[in-house]
Amino acid sequence: MRQSEFDQINAGLDRAEFAIEELRKKAVDLRRKRDLAKTREEIAALNLDAAGLKRQLRKIGDAVHTGNPAPHLRLVSDIE
Numbered sequence: 396m397r398q399s400e401f402d403q404i405n406a407g408l409d410r411a412e413f414a415i416e417e418l419r420k421k422a423v424d425l426r427r428k429r430d431l432a433k434t435r436e437e438i439a440a441l442n443l444d445a446a447g448l449k450r451q452l453r454k455i456g457d458a459v460h461t462g463n464p465a466p467h468l469r470l471v472s473d474i475e
Contacts, residue, residue, distance in 0.1 A: 411455050418455075420449055 425448070429441045 418452055
């Protein structure tokens with residue numbers, strides 16, 4: 396049986412919400428590690444990890460259109 400468009404949108408939003416929560420956990424962990432970092436090299440490595448998290452968050456943000464009353468997902472290529 397084919398999922399309705401509404402069900403597909405809800406499933407996609409659920410996946411996006413899960414992904415955002417995972418990114419939030421990683422960001423909290425990175426901040427904790429950065430607070431404990433002692434060398435510039437450690438901080439630089441953690442900043443690089445943080446930049447990767449920002450890219451992932453940007454991909455999620457680009458995929459979710461909120462400009463209309465019913466938020467919907469736009470397909471985003473994995474190779475962007």
